[in-house]
Amino acid sequence: MSIAIEVKNVSHSFKDKKICDNMSINFEENKIYGLLGKNGAGKTTLINIITNQLLCNNGEVKIFGKNIKEDNKVLNDICVVREREFYDIEYKVKDIFKAYSYFYKDYDYKLQDKLCKRFEINQKLIYKKLSRGMKTIVSNIIGICSNSPITIFDEPTIGLDAVNRQEFYSILLESYTQKNRTIIISTHQINEVEELLEKVIIIKNGKIEVDDYIDEVKEKSYHITGKKDDLNKLSILKDRKPIKSFGNNEVYSYYGEISDEDLELIENLNIELVNMSIQDLFINMNKKEEAIYE
Numbered sequence: 403m404s405i406a407i408e409v410k411n412v413s414h415s416f417k418d419k420k421i422c423d424n425m426s427i428n429f430e431e432n433k434i435y436g437l438l439g440k441n442g443a444g445k446t447t448l449i450n451i452i453t454n455q456l457l458c459n460n461g462e463v464k465i466f467g468k469n470i471k472e473d474n475k476v477l478n479d480i481c482v483v484r485e486r487e488f489y490d491i492e493y494k495v496k497d498i499f500k501a502y503s504y505f506y507k508d509y510d511y512k513l514q515d516k517l518c519k520r521f522e523i524n525q526k527l528i529y530k531k532l533s534r535g536m537k538t539i540v541s542n543i544i545g546i547c548s549n550s551p552i553t554i555f556d557e558p559t560i561g562l563d564a565v566n567r568q569e570f571y572s573i574l575l576e577s578y579t580q581k582n583r584t585i586i587i588s589t590h591q592i593n594e595v596e597e598l599l600e601k602v603i604i605i606k607n608g609k610i611e612v613d614d615y616i617d618e619v620k621e622k623s624y625h626i627t628g629k630k631d632d633l634n635k636l637s638i639l640k641d642r643k644p645i646k647s648f649g650n651n652e653v654y655s656y657y658g659e660i661s662d663e664d665l666e667l668i669e670n671l672n673i674e675l676v677n678m679s680i681q682d683l684f685i686n687m688n689k690k691e692e693a694i695y696e
């Protein structure tokens with residue numbers, strides 16, 4: 403297993419607000435990652451640190467084994483795409499492609515033209531005049547065609563309609579099967595990308611809450627339902643709060659391993675244990691406890 407990006411003990415604060423709190427992640431080579439976190443969780447901040455656009459307060463980042471602060475050239479192996487990248491530019495779409503393709507040595511110009519046709523992007527148009535979704539598509543085309551060993555898509559479906567969202571992900575997968583590379587997709591829409599991902603990273607309160615293979619995450623994410631007194635006997639639910647209560651029954655959301663003792667109790671006490679989707683896990687992890695209306 404080779405490591406494409408090593409994030410080691412990275413911490414970063416904006417004033418006294420801690421955004422990254424001693425984060426360590428190894429992004430393996432040639433895998434597709436989903437980077438999840440609610441609004442403001444720190445996904446973009448982490449991406450900016452990885453690409454050396456932001457100097458972190460503590461910790462280090464290595465790209466293919468080289469420290470980004472010591473060897474700037476390793477950044478040539480990374481392509482980051484985001485919809486807001488070229489905003490306000492008066493250039494034509496084709497000029498933007500020309501300017502950005504220059505940075506990537508394996509850029510696929512033929513594929514760029516094919517994708518423009520597929521997504522009905524007129525390259526002669528002024529970029530500024532494109533719709534929001536069209537702008538996103540331009541960024542995504544650069545990301546796909548870059549063939550960069552590390553390609554990061556920061557919210558790649560902003561403004562895209564359902565058809566174009568699906569189309570983008572299916573083309574991305576095709577491109578990945580043609581040429582393996584490390585792809586990171588930062589998103590809130592896990593259900594849209596689930597089929598594509600090999601590994602999932604969930605950030606919460608500046609920490610890495612989940613970093614695992616998607617199948618493992620699915621296997622270890624549960625809704626646990628039963629009578630309050632029975633559920634209180636499970637050690638995995640100690641000090642946790644239910645996500646729902648109705649009468650004497652409660653529902654918990656749980657992510658992790660379950661001990662044999664707890665599994666036995668679950669069976670004997672007739673407690674219901676059902677796997678939940680990663681989207682549900684993500685939502686439950688970020689649920690606020692306080693009610694808005696009393």
Ligand SMILES: Nc1ncnc2c1ncn2[C@@H]1O[C@H](COP(=O)(O)OP(=O)(O)OP(=O)(O)O)[C@@H](O)[C@H]1O
Binds near residue numbers: 421439440446447448
């Ligand atoms: N340059 C900055 N100065 C001060 N605070 C910042 C700066 N950049 C980001 N932040 C704050 O850091 C936090 C994390 O922002 P970030 O953009 O990394 O989150 P995100 O997970 O990408 O969110 P979203 O999904 O909404 O794009 C936010 O509270 C944001 O306001």
